[in-house]
Amino acid sequence: MKNKYSIFSIIKNAFSYHENWEKAWKDPEPKKEYDAVIVGGGGHGLATAYYLAKKHNMKNIAVVEKGWIGGGNTGRNTTIIRSNYLWDASAGLYDHALKIWEGLSQELNYNVMFSQRGVMNLAHNLQDVRDLKRRTHANRLNGIDAVYLNTEEVKKFCPIINTSQDIRYPVLGGTLQRRAGTARHDAVAWGYARGADEMGVDIIQNCEVKGIKRNGDTVEGIETTKGFIKTKKIGVVAAGHSSVIANMAGLKLPLESKPLQALVSEPVKPIIDTVVMSNAVHAYVSQSDKGELVIGAGTDDYVSYSQKGSHDIVEGTLNAILELYPIFSRMRMLRQWGGIVDICPDASPIISKTSIKGLYFNCGWGTGGFKATPGSGDLFAHTIANDEPHKLNAAFNIKRFVSGDLVDEHGAAAVAH
Amino acid sequence: MFLINCPFCGEREQSEFKAGGEAHIVRPKQPTELSDDEWAEYLFMRKNIKGIQFERWNHVHGCRKWFNMVRDTSNDQIKAVYKMGEKPPVK
Numbered sequence: 001m002k003n004k005y006s007i008f009s010i011i012k013n014a015f016s017y018h019e020n021w022e023k024a025w026k027d028p029e030p031k032k033e034y035d036a037v038i039v040g041g042g043g044h045g046l047a048t049a050y051y052l053a054k055k056h057n058m059k060n061i062a063v064v065e066k067g068w069i070g071g072g073n074t075g076r077n078t079t080i081i082r083s084n085y086l087w088d089a090s091a092g093l094y095d096h097a098l099k100i101w102e103g104l105s106q107e108l109n110y111n112v113m114f115s116q117r118g119v120m121n122l123a124h125n126l127q128d129v130r131d132l133k134r135r136t137h138a139n140r141l142n143g144i145d146a147v148y149l150n151t152e153e154v155k156k157f158c159p160i161i162n163t164s165q166d167i168r169y170p171v172l173g174g175t176l177q178r179r180a181g182t183a184r185h186d187a188v189a190w191g192y193a194r195g196a197d198e199m200g201v202d203i204i205q206n207c208e209v210k211g212i213k214r215n216g217d218t219v220e221g222i223e224t225t226k227g228f229i230k231t232k233k234i235g236v237v238a239a240g241h242s243s244v245i246a247n248m249a250g251l252k253l254p255l256e257s258k259p260l261q262a263l264v265s266e267p268v269k270p271i272i273d274t275v276v277m278s279n280a281v282h283a284y285v286s287q288s289d290k291g292e293l294v295i296g297a298g299t300d301d302y303v304s305y306s307q308k309g310s311h312d313i314v315e316g317t318l319n320a321i322l323e324l325y326p327i328f329s330r331m332r333m334l335r336q337w338g339g340i341v342d343i344c345p346d347a348s349p350i351i352s353k354t355s356i357k358g359l360y361f362n363c364g365w366g367t368g369g370f371k372a373t374p375g376s377g378d379l380f381a382h383t384i385a386n387d388e389p390h391k392l393n394a395a396f397n398i399k400r401f402v403s404g405d406l407v408d409e410h411g412a413a414a415v416a417h
Numbered sequence: 418m419f420l421i422n423c424p425f426c427g428e429r430e431q432s433e434f435k436a437g438g439e440a441h442i443v444r445p446k447q448p449t450e451l452s453d454d455e456w457a458e459y460l461f462m463r464k465n466i467k468g469i470q471f472e473r474w475n476h477v478h479g480c481r482k483w484f485n486m487v488r489d490t491s492n493d494q495i496k497a498v499y500k501m502g503e504k505p506p507v508k
């Protein structure tokens with residue numbers, strides 16, 4: 001059993017100048033064979049491994065990651081967590097995750113800094129108002145907390161917003177989910193990695209999957225930069241690179257991979273104590289515990305794996321931010337970066353078996369999967385262990401693109417993130 | 418951001434254009450004959466290639482014409498542009 005993190009362990013380690021902390025996870029070489037291999041060491045992949053070991057007693061398993069864990073979209077996202085999605089299937093999925101978030105730091109003995117500071121979604125035109133009101137009602141029918149705010153209430157909740165009706169896209173109202181908020185992205189990856197490692201999961205970094213070996217319609221293992229690994233079950237959680245891995249197995253997915261950008265400012269004193277998102281003008285902002293404004297931009301509309309987006313996208317976002325928050329006009333931006341997001345035609349994820357036995361995909365989270373990390377891992381582990389979906393992810397089967405039973409969250413869910 | 422050489426207008430900023438996705442997906446001649454699987458393949462399934470990809474683009478803020486492009490999606494380098502109906506350059 002690993003040493004538990006606590007106030008006492010901090011004091012104890014202070015005596016050795018914090019130089020003897022136990023490693024949070026080992027750095028093993030791959031074994032010849034595993035009962036299951038998870039491809040992709042982002043939050044979703046690590047959570048999947050954690051729940052496979054914890055709830056399904058599958059301990060002879062590995063996570064293979066081509067770079068370092070959490071170095072993909074997990075470590076690049078703006079960490080907004082909410083569950084106020086429109087459709088029943090999505091509400092079930094995202095609220096399942098939100099409920100796990102609420103106890104996650106305790107469960108992992110790792111502070112993921114989950115902060116339920118509320119998420120407000122603004123309406124800027126009459127269609128927004130109708131959509132957001134409709135979504136508020138739908139949320140409440142599904143037991144998800146949601147309130148609709150008028151312009152004065154928006155201003156009261158977040159006083160720095162410019163609610164003048166003379167601006168290009170005036171604020172006409174908004175919705176608020178108080179249970180929503182943010183978490184520390186890296187800590188989520190590290191916490192799950194530490195927990196999985198403790199139960200015997202091998203976390204293998206710098207190990208890129210290059211091929212999928214199959215015998216007819218059954219998988220036999222993966223070719224990696226660290227050699228061949230035999231396994232009967234492969235769970236792919238590779239975000240922007242999902243199609244690349246699907247193509248290795250001769251499959252096509254209904255995905256397009258596009259750059260999505262974010263940027264942070266220099267750190268300043270607390271100025272905004274919630275998350276405000278605005279879909280119509282595509283700008284959203286929160287403040288990290290370090291004091292930086294965390295600003296999310298939009299996706300480029302072309303397929304690209306270059307992990308950098310276009311400048312005009314950032315420019316458009318900052319225009320909107322400045323009109324909504326004139327107080328930020330002299331803030332300086334510190335860093336800007338991009339991640340590659342895997343977008344489904346209906347803006348909902350795929351957590352599913354495939355036509356190849358033993359090959360499972362968890363992808364299509366696009367611009368908004370961080371919030372689902374714990375729930376996605378839990379449900380994907382269930383799907384892999386039982387070779388059947390859980391009832392909460394049954395609707396997110398890849399077959400929906402054949403049946404036409406799509407879960408269309410585009411625009412309908414105050415979307416973006 | 419990168420520059421695109423529109424076959425009709427010449428070199429312009431990428432922000433003047435709209436990406437139209439994978440090129441050379443042939444519309445089925447007899448839509449009524451297709452199975453659900455074939456429809457799904459036509460409508461939704463994409464190669465989404467990391468590397469050399471053939472795609473359609475539209476110069477929305479310019480001549481508004483559609484054309485094809487060959488682009489390396491791993492670094493956004495454009496290899497060729499050619500008009501609709503023309504044969505893709507063999508790579």
Ligand SMILES: Cc1cc2nc3c(=O)[nH]c(=O)nc-3n(C[C@H](O)[C@H](O)[C@H](O)COP(=O)(O)OP(=O)(O)OC[C@H]3O[C@@H](n4cnc5c(N)ncnc54)[C@H](O)[C@@H]3O)c2cc1C
Pocket residue numbers: 039040041042043044045064065066067068069070071072073074075076077078079080081207208209210237238239240241245260261262296337338339340341365366367368369370371372417
């Ligand atoms: C700028 C930005 C802002 C975002 N903001 C939000 C937000 O506010 N809220 C929200 O909910 N979501 C947000 N998202 C989306 C969110 O980040 C993702 O949906 C989520 O993190 C996906 O997690 P993951 O574990 O599936 O992917 P990742 O963390 O990307 O993990 C996939 C891993 O697979 C690895 N991999 C790929 N190919 C191979 C291979 N061949 N072999 C081995 N390993 C491989 C990659 O290296 C990577 O580490 C944002 C995304 C971006 C880019």
Ligand SMILES: [Zn+2]
Pocket residue numbers: 423424425426427476479480481482
């Ligand atoms: Zn043109």
